[in-house]
Amino acid sequence: MSEEEEHLVEQVDHHSRPFEPKHFDGEYPIVVKGLVNRFGDQTIHDRLDLEVRKGEILGVVGGSGTGKSVLMRSIIGLQMPKEGEIEVFGRSAEELLDEHEVDIRSRWGVLFQGGALFSTLTVGENVEVPLKEFYPELDPELRHEIARYKVRLSGLPDEATSKYPSELSGGMRKRAGLARALALDPELLFLDEPTAGLDPIGAAAFDRLTRELTDVLGLTVFLITHDLDTLYEICDRVAVLADHKVIATAPIPELLELDHPWIQEYFNGPRGRAAKSGKEDLEARVASSTGAKKTKAMDTKGKSGD
């Protein structure tokens, strides 16, 4: 190594944060065991169990008030559970109580319901925030380039990079939020109702984007949604929250066979049937036009959590 190079490495070392980013090799990036959440007298979760497999898109459904968002907030350490264990990347979520914990936080991205963009920063600056925070050694020019391509990768036009959140529509704000969530090339992505409030075309595009990114980047996605089309189109497995627990985690065809009144009503109601037939139509068309098999083989292996 030449002297110049050594000097460069030294300089970069000096600017970087002292943590060793790891890569998760286990099977379940998220493991929740016996989670109990209570607000006053109201029990939200009562000994809830859930496992999320690496590389899958797990849809989380449940009626309003069944604690989907609370579950997500518990996993990402914003909500202290009353009892139970939560492991993220094989490490206890209790470590997240330390606000300066960087290893786990540098490996996930979170998209909040309203986008939760910082309103005084442009979209580009929003994407740069996590980059600056975790990897201050990056050249500013590289950081700008990363912000630009992430914004476009999330389906926004180039001009959106220099706009403020207040100048964007609701759908664009969600995409900008996704760009920020993807800023660090995370292994784990949390999406809280990403398609709520989007028009059907925008929602379908967002679904496709999520699926594509998951396949290309090898993400694991924890996706809260009410959108039946999203569930049918892109989710590998679906976890159903009811009676303060996850009552089933399985691919939709298996869920349909379960004899739980809420599941039956949810998936076999008029909207559920419409979404299902939409999916079947699409598959029939794909099959007939290309002569290929199903585009995405359903994950029909067992289920975890009950």
Next chain:
Amino acid sequence: MREWADFSVDEGDGGGAKLTLTGALLISSIAVLDRRFREWSGGEVAEIDLSQAGAIDTVGAWTVWRFARDHDAKITGCTNEATRLIDAIKDFGGEADISPRRPPILERVPQGVGNLVVSWGLGVIRLVGFLGAIIASFGTLIAHPRRLRWTAITRQFELVGVSALGIIGLMSFLIGIVIAQQGAVQLRQFGAEIYTVNLTGRLAIRELGVLMTAIMVAGRSGSAFAAQIGTMKLTEEIDAMRTIGVSPMEALIIPRLMAVVFMMILLGFYSSMVAIVGGAVISDLTLGIPFMTFLSRIQEVVPTHDIWVSLVKAPVFGLIVGVAGCYQGMQVEGNSEEVGLRTTWAVVQGIFMVIVLDAFFAVFFTEVGWG
């Protein structure tokens, strides 16, 4: 210390160099490689070999692809993953500014001055419009008194008046102590300590009671008005009210203004009284003027018109503080930063206008013979 990705150079056979990348091409380990790429001055590059590199993510893919594009080089030895990632990002380079561009200073300064002047002008127009709207809705309320929202009004009475009693009482008591004690120190030099009573009584009733109360109300309630109404504007609550047919003027602003005007009269008087008690206590303790004597002397030395002066000033100050708060709240648009900015303005403007008017009143009342 982290393992940084790096590269080694093979001088090729004429067509340019071959760079062999080593290490993980991840966001966490790319910094050195990226900088060396940016400083590259080794002439033409024919080939970038990824076969020796470790894991890759989009940042690694981007760095490699950008260098290959700029130097017209081939990328070889890609794993499936690398190919997929490069394909995924290569069309997404952009040119947009990340931060808004700052114009040069010669352009910025006149522009800033111009904007300021225009916004002042517009502000005056809007304020006049706002005052007009207040008067108009007062008119309708007088014509239709049943539309007055008594629940909202009493609620505001409580928030502005009753809950302020503690802090304003404490503040006034301390001010009374300070006036009496400091006054006595000066007056003692003339052997006129007994005039401490005049000083405390007249100052507390005529000036400080009302003025300090107005400042406290501006800080407590003026800011609250601006922040509440501003947040309601951001969350579209005010628009929702309008569509339901509820006038925000009648539902939000009139109750607040009424509360702040009436409560200022009461709070101002209360403050003066507590200040006098404070003065009496300290005189009793340190000057040897008995508590009850102090109070009965107050009746003799404070002219009645001092009380009238304070009773005239109080509602005017209250109105100013209330209008500043409500007006700034209604001007909030856009983002949460604006709420903070407007709240600050509400307090600053409120206090400033109160002091300006107080100076005016001081001269005015002396001129009309209420000296």
